[in-house]
Amino acid sequence: MNGFALPAWMTGANSRALAAPALIVMMLAMMVLPLPAFVLDVFFSFNIALAIIVLLTSLYTVKPLDFMVFPTVLLVSTMLRLSLNVASTRVVLTEGHTGPDAAGKVIEAFGHFLIGGNYTVGIVVFIILTIINFTVVTKGAGRIAEVGARFALDAMPGKQMAIDADLNAGLIGEQDARRRRTEVAQEAEFYGAMDGASKYVRGDAIAGILVTVINIVGGLVVGLVQHDLDFAGALKNYTLLAIGDGLVAQIPSLIISVAAGVVVSRVASEQDIGGQLVGQLxxxxxxxxxxxxxxxxxxxxxxxxxxxxxxxxxxxxxxxxxxxxxxxMALEAVPVAPPAPTTLPESEEATWQDIAPVDTLGLEVGYRLIPLVDKAQSGELLRRIKGIRKKFAQEVGFLSPPVHIRDNLELRPSAYRIALKGVEVGAGEAFVGQYLAINPGMVSGTLPGPATTDPAFGLPAVWVDGAMREQAQAMGYTVVDAGTVIATHMNHLITTHASELLGRQEVQQLLDHLGKESPKLVEDLVPKVVSLSILQKVLQNLLAEGVHIRDMRTILETLSEFGPQTQDPNDLTSMVRVALGRAIVQQLFPGASELSVMTLDTRLERLLMQAMQAGGTDGAGMEPGLADSLTAQAEKAVRQQEQLGMAPVLLVPAPLRTLLSRFLRRALPQLRVLSHAEIPETKTIRVTSLVGGQA
Known part of the structure; x- marks a missing residue:
């Protein structure tokens, strides 16, 4: 107004940023500068109000991280009380001979109304409050914070792995994963800070006792020596002032300690303390x-x-x-549906409508798992399956068929079955309300419960109750609920059988989608150069070996170039793999400039070339002894590679790649076979093991 504006440092976030430094400077000033009695009354009243605000905030806090600044508040409030003790001690010793109101009305009120003007009662009350604060509230809160900090740190690896599992399964996005990782780190830091901050409160209680004793002794010396008071008068006067001063500081300290105990002792819930007490007690x-x-x-x-x-x-x-x-009354208010009239259905003639098509992807669940897939009950598994299909489409390159879900009373109550084109490809059990604690190989103990294995990856696991979840995470287990177990298993199976999910309809949809951006490329390729069936077979060959087909433009351009020369899907697949070499290597060795691979022994390589010339690319001409030796040597090399923490990749000459990939895929599904032609020139190769060196 009238052209007047406040300076930038007095407005907005800048003024809030100056609050903490101003408070610290004020507390330091109180220790050095003498304060009048009225100013002491204001600060003592503010200290009491601050303690009440902190207590009420802790009671209405839902999660400990909602009050993340509490350790700092604990330190600041402790320093404020100590500063007030120093300031009031100066006034008590210099002006205490003038009467009980020498140090302000607040100390006088605590000295008269709370302890009745009797210094003996005051000493007893002060000692009791100090003992309660020091030995019960503060010690208990500090112990809980110490244990909470240790468990939070121990549980961090398991929680991080659970977040990564949800991210990989498509259940959460990158932003949610980043937020949850930050919360996990903040939780550990919060309990660690609370463990340290509780030591300030214990030290404050000890300091309160010492300051009170010093005030009494110092007051007696000052009153007797400097002001010529009699011993009884000096004892009563200075003792009442010292005890009132101590109580003014200890009561807010006790309130703050109770607030600290409330924050660290509560169990995570969606209700505040009041709601939990009324709702549960x-x-x-x-x-x-x-x-x-x-x-x-x-x-x-x-x-x-x-x-x-x-x-x-x-x-x-x-x-x-x-x-x-x-x-x-609430039970009677639930409407009861009238029973449906029982009428015998008339027998009808069989029609073509009775022939139901086989679902490409199907999920059958026992009756106890129905809440996970029931829309009326907000089934979380439905949402997770949508996320799996979306993530699959983004990573693999085509949209998988929808998953048809139905209940099956022939299954065990907690069992489920995953079917591909009507044939079971996976099955397992999941228990609603329990959690699967998966052992990633570095746990610190065992858990009680039925032992089982993770249905997706075969890792040892144990089903535990919800009460054991935090303990399992603290011991290093990856803990997931029943819905996540089924979703992860389905995601693994869909990725494994991606080639079988790519039918002609999906290939045509891919072409239609790409034709919107590159209509000429699609029009010139299908069916002029290659047929739709050959294109489908090439894409299936790529998916069967774990190669994603997101880069459809490169795939179609390569087929357009080599399609006039050959119509063999295997030869075309090899040419497409060379064109996709950079993407294949990036998928297996993300961000690496040096590729650690396995290679064939020269003698074994020569034998395999002879076998391929005799029997073709299907390995029919390979002798049984050579086949057994190759499989055993490859398994040994793969184990060594995995123990070194490297991807099991076998690098072979281009003519042998298709033969070895098909032959070793059944025994070693995790092994990837690359040819020299697929390695980009910018990459360097380091051989870590030799396959067939003893053959």
Whole structure:
């Protein structure tokens, strides 16, 4: 207004940033500069208000991370109390001879109204408050924070692996994964900070005792020596001031300690402390009925306070009756559907409509797993399957057929079955309400529960109850719920059988999609150069060997170039792989300039070339002894490669690649066979093991 504007440092975020430095400077000034009694009253009142604000904030906090600044508040409030102790001690010792209001009205009020003006009572009350704060509240909160910090740090690897598993399964996005990783790190830092900050409160309690004793002794010396007071008068005057000063500091300290205990002792939930207390402590009318009976029985015993016990029993009994009545009314309000009339269906003639087509992808569940796939019950598995299909389309390059879900009463209640074109390709069990603790190979202990294996990757695992989830994560297990178990298993099977999911309809949809951007490329290729069936076979060959088909433009351009020369799908696949060499290497060795691979022994390579010339690319001319030796040597080399933490990749001459890939795929599905022609010139090769060196 009128051209006047506040400076930039006094507005917005800058002013809030100056709050903390200003508070620290103010506390340091209170330790050095003398303060009048009125200013002490203001600061003591602010200290009490701050303690109440912190306590109420902790009670209404849902998660500990919602009050992440609490350790810093704990430190600042402790320093504020100590600064006030120093400032009030100066006033007590210099002006205490003038009367009980020398250090302000707040200390006088605590000295008179709370302890009745009796310094003996004040000393007892002060010692009791200090013992409660030091030995009970602060020590317990510090112990919980210490244990919580240790468990949070131990559970970090398991939680990070669970986040990575959800991200890989398409259940969450990159932004959600980044947020959850940040929360995991912040949780460990919070409990560690709380463990350290609780030491400040314990030190504050000890300092309060020492400051009070020093005030009493120092006041007696000052009153007797400097102001010529009698011993009784000096003892009463300075003791009341010292005890009032100590109580003004210890009561906010006790409140802050209770708040710290509330924050670190609560279990994660979607309710605040008040909602949890009312919802869990007074939720069962049977408990209130029994308690009312016991309290009422105690009230009729001679010598007991009859009115208090019987009145409390009546209140508890009335509350139990209201709870039971409310639950009964809620149950009666649920509408009951009338039974459907039972009519015998008329027999009909068989028609072509009775022949149901076989689902490409199917999921059958037992009746206990129905809540996971029921839309009416917000089945989480439905959402996860949508995420799996979306992630599959983004990574592999085509949209998989929809998953048809139905219940099957022939299965065990908690069993499920995954079918591909009507044939079972995977099965397992998942227990709703329990968690599968998967052992990634570096756990620190064992868990009670039925031992099993992870259905997707075959890792050892244990089904545990929800109460054991945090403990399992702390021991290094990867803990997932029942829906995630099924979703991960399905994602693994869909990726493994990608070549079988790519039918002609999916290939035509791919061409239609690409034709919107490159209509001439599609028009000149199919069916002029290659037929739709040959294109489908080439794409299936790529998928069978784990090569993604996202780069359809390169695939079609390569087929357009070599299609006039040959119509053999295997030869065309080899040419396409060479064109996709950079993408294949990037998929197997992300970001690496040096490729650690396995190669064939020269003698074995020569024998395989002779076998291929005799029997073709299907390996029919390979002798049984040579085949067994090749398989055994390859398995040994793959184990060595995996123990070194490297991808099992076998580098062979181009003529042998198709033969070895087909032959070794059944025994070693994780092995990838590359030819020299597929390696980009910018990459260097390092041979880590030799296959067939002993053949």
């Amino acid at each position: 007074f939720a069962k009318p049977q408990v209130l009925y029994v308690t009312a009976g016991i309290i009422g029985g105690m009230g009729v015993i001679p010598g007991m306070p009859h009115v208090a016990f019987i009145m409390l029993a009546a209140i508890l009994g009335g509350g139990a009756y209201l709870l039971a009545k409310r639950a009964r």
